[in-house]
Each structure stands twice: as C-alpha cells, then as structure tokens.
Amino acid sequence: KRAAVFVSGSGTNLEALLKRQEAGDLEAQIVTVISDRPDAFGLTRARDHGISSHYVQAKGRDKKDYESEVLDILRRAEVELIILAGYMRFVGPTLLAAYPNAIINIHPAYLPEFPGAHGILDAWNAGVKETGVTVHYVDEGVDTGPVILQERVPVPESGGLEALEAAVHAKEYDLFWRAVNQAVHDQD
Numbered sequence: 001k002r003a004a005v006f007v008s009g010s011g012t013n014l015e016a017l018l019k020r021q022e023a024g025d026l027e028a029q030i031v032t033v034i035s036d037r038p039d040a041f042g043l044t045r046a047r048d049h050g051i052s053s054h055y056v057q058a059k060g061r062d063k064k065d066y067e068s069e070v071l072d073i074l075r076r077a078e079v080e081l082i083i084l085a086g087y088m089r090f091v092g093p094t095l096l097a098a099y100p101n102a103i104i105n106i107h108p109a110y111l112p113e114f115p116g117a118h119g120i121l122d123a124w125n126a127g128v129k130e131t132g133v134t135v136h137y138v139d140e141g142v143d144t145g146p147v148i149l150q151e152r153v154p155v156p157e158s159g160g161l162e163a164l165e166a167a168v169h170a171k172e173y174d175l176f177w178r179a180v181n182q183a184v185h186d187q188d
C-alpha cells in the first residue's frame with residue numbers, strides 16, 4: 001500500500017516509521033510527506049530519507065481549497081493510505097470522502113481517555129497511574145474513530161512530566177508501525 005504521512009512538527013513518529021520501512025518491517029510504502037507548516041522538521045526528515053515532501057499552506061485558506069490541493073498531490077502519487085503523525089489539523093470532508101477508512105492517526109493517550117491536543121499533559125495533570133497510546137482510524141470527530149491498536153503506558157515513578165513524555169513517545173515508536181501493518185491487512 002502506497003502511503004502518505006502528514007506532519008506538523010518535529011516528525012519523530014515519521015522518523016520511526018521510516019526506520020521501520022528501511023528495515024523492511026513496514027508493510028506500507030511511504031511515498032510522500034506533506035505538512036501544513038513550512039518549518040516542520042518532518043519535511044527535513046523526509047528529504048534526508050530521499051522521500052518527496054510538500055508544504056501546503058492551510059492558514060487563512062478555505063479548508064476545501066487546502067484539502068483539494070493536498071488531494072491532488074495524493075492522487076498524483078497514487079496514495080492509498082494517509083498516516084497522520086503529529087498532524088495538528090482536523091481532517092475535513094474533502095479528504096475523508098476521498099479516503100474512507102484509510103486515514104489513521106496516532107494519539108498519545110489511551111482513547112477515549114484524554115482526547116485533544118494535550119493528551120500527555122492532561123494525563124499528567126489528572127495524576128493517573130497509567131496512560132497509554134492509541135492508533136485509530138480517523139472519522140469526522142476528534143480522536144473518535146475505530147481503534148486499531150492501543151497499549152497502556154505506566155506513569156514513571158520519578159522524572160516528572162519529562163519522563164512521562166519520554167515513556168509515551170517510546171511506546172508510540174513501538175506501536176505505530178505495527179498498527180500501520182494491521183491497517184494494511186484490514187484493507188486487503
């Protein structure tokens with residue numbers, strides 16, 4: 001399955017997926033990386049791995065116009081699966097209609113616990129003993145689509161919020177590629 005990865009920030013999840021791809025573990029083929037942020041380090045990571053990368057402006061544009069431009073890139077690359085890896089925008093009707101049950105997202109909490117843009121901080125502030133990581137299909141809601149894989153992450157006894165962030169990200173890098181492979185098989 002040809003896949004596109006959408007990023008908005010540092011792209012450490014993209015990096016983890018690319019490493020798995022280069023190791024032959026990933027059953028999707030990441031063929032392009034798209035970002036809504038011109039300064040997303042994920043675009044640099046794509047280039048470093050010899051993968052085409054595109055910045056598409058979203059700010060100040062009608063979502064339909066923005067997503068139509070993204071869709072044009074995806075169609076030209078014959079993309080079949082969209083992987084959101086730290087993509088910080090809601091997916092709109094244009095992309096959802098074009099890729100039904102073919103958009104997946106990683107969330108740094110055990111959904112439905114702690115949805116939204118600050119899953120790790122919210123878990124920390126709630127004082128829970130464990131949180132988790134979830135990979136799910138994207139639907140019209142926010143962090144609400146069917147779960148593909150999710151695993152618990154114990155809150156470290158010491159090290160504060162930084163230690164929790166490190167533990168959650170480590171679990172993300174371990175879980176995401178396995179969830180992508182499962183999604184590829186779901187589509188077979």
Ligand code: GRF
Nearest residue numbers: 009010011012013086106108
């Ligand atoms: C990850 O924790 C992801 O779950 C969340 O945003 C973060 C992105 O990190 N949506 P990166 O850009 O993959 O480093």
